Amino acid sequence: MGSVVDAPPVVAGQEEVTDNMLGDKKVTVVFVLGGPGSGKGTQCANIVEHFGFTHLSAGDLLRAEIKSGSENGTMIENMIKEGKIVPSEVTIKLLQEAMIKSGNDKFLIDGFPRNEENRAAFENVTKISPAFVLFFNCSEEEMEKRLLGRNQGRVDDNIETIRKRFKVFVESSLPVIEYYYAKDKVKKIDAAKPIPEVFEDVKAIFAPYAPNAA
Ligand SMILES: Nc1ncnc2c1ncn2[C@@H]1O[C@H](COP(=O)(O)OP(=O)(O)O)[C@@H](O)[C@H]1O
Numbered sequence: 001m002g003s004v005v006d007a008p009p010v011v012a013g014q015e016e017v018t019d020n021m022l023g024d025k026k027v028t029v030v031f032v033l034g035g036p037g038s039g040k041g042t043q044c045a046n047i048v049e050h051f052g053f054t055h056l057s058a059g060d061l062l063r064a065e066i067k068s069g070s071e072n073g074t075m076i077e078n079m080i081k082e083g084k085i086v087p088s089e090v091t092i093k094l095l096q097e098a099m100i101k102s103g104n105d106k107f108l109i110d111g112f113p114r115n116e117e118n119r120a121a122f123e124n125v126t127k128i129s130p131a132f133v134l135f136f137n138c139s140e141e142e143m144e145k146r147l148l149g150r151n152q153g154r155v156d157d158n159i160e161t162i163r164k165r166f167k168v169f170v171e172s173s174l175p176v177i178e179y180y181y182a183k184d185k186v187k188k189i190d191a192a193k194p195i196p197e198v199f200e201d202v203k204a205i206f207a208p209y210a211p212n213a214a
């Protein structure tokens, strides 16, 4: 298992090399992206239930790290309060640990990569590239309404931080989605529809991963 975590970083400019191995296991990773409140977490829970993936929310892992009293906790909390993106090394370490601990070989990575640094560092460190990117497309007006009604006691679900998160999404996260568009890896979903209708569209995309699929 040490080989994954201890892998040397790829030198800048070097050709990307991905083998999608986690230790001695070949894995499937789907990045689940979309603005704050677009319904990523909600649909990931549905996908887990029907398709046997493990759901890893970068935001949930960061919030758990704050709660655990880790030395990075205060830094992470301050970044989340401001809607800023935590340095990749912190988030990638949490994702790698959670992947290994799960024992699974199919992962939904929700809310990551959120910027170019996240994207490049994940590929360089893990040598894993996504099978595809599930992109939940939704208007800011609808996302704002959902976030203000989410009621999970989150420090960042207030209008001031929500505006900052929308700005970060447009400036830093959309370019990542564009990057995968260019590679023909994006599956775009109309996320403004009601939850069951969105899941119908999601299900069609995940059909090849159904337990009884050939
Ligand atoms: N399609 C939908 N229509 C209406 N409300 C939704 C929909 N999807 C999710 N929600 C609600 O919106 C809020 C944000 O959803 P969530 O899944 O946490 O989004 P994200 O992880 O993308 O921020 C939650 O309260 C959730 O119940």
Ligand SMILES: Nc1ccn([C@@H]2O[C@H](COP(=O)(O)OP(=O)(O)O)[C@@H](O)[C@H]2O)c(=O)n1
Residues within 6 Å of the ligand: 034, 035, 036, 037, 040, 041, 057, 058, 059, 060, 062, 079, 080, 081, 082, 083, 084, 085, 086, 087, 091, 110, 111, 112, 113, 114, 118, 156, 165
């Ligand atoms: N890759 C990531 C994901 C989240 N985060 C931080 O965690 C916050 C909440 O992320 P989240 O994915 O739980 O938020 P939602 O999109 O689910 O509303 C972000 O606004 C960032 O501050 C991060 O720094 N890096």
Ligand SMILES: [Mg+2]
Residues within 6 Å of the ligand: 040, 041, 057, 059, 111
């Ligand atoms: Mg979420």
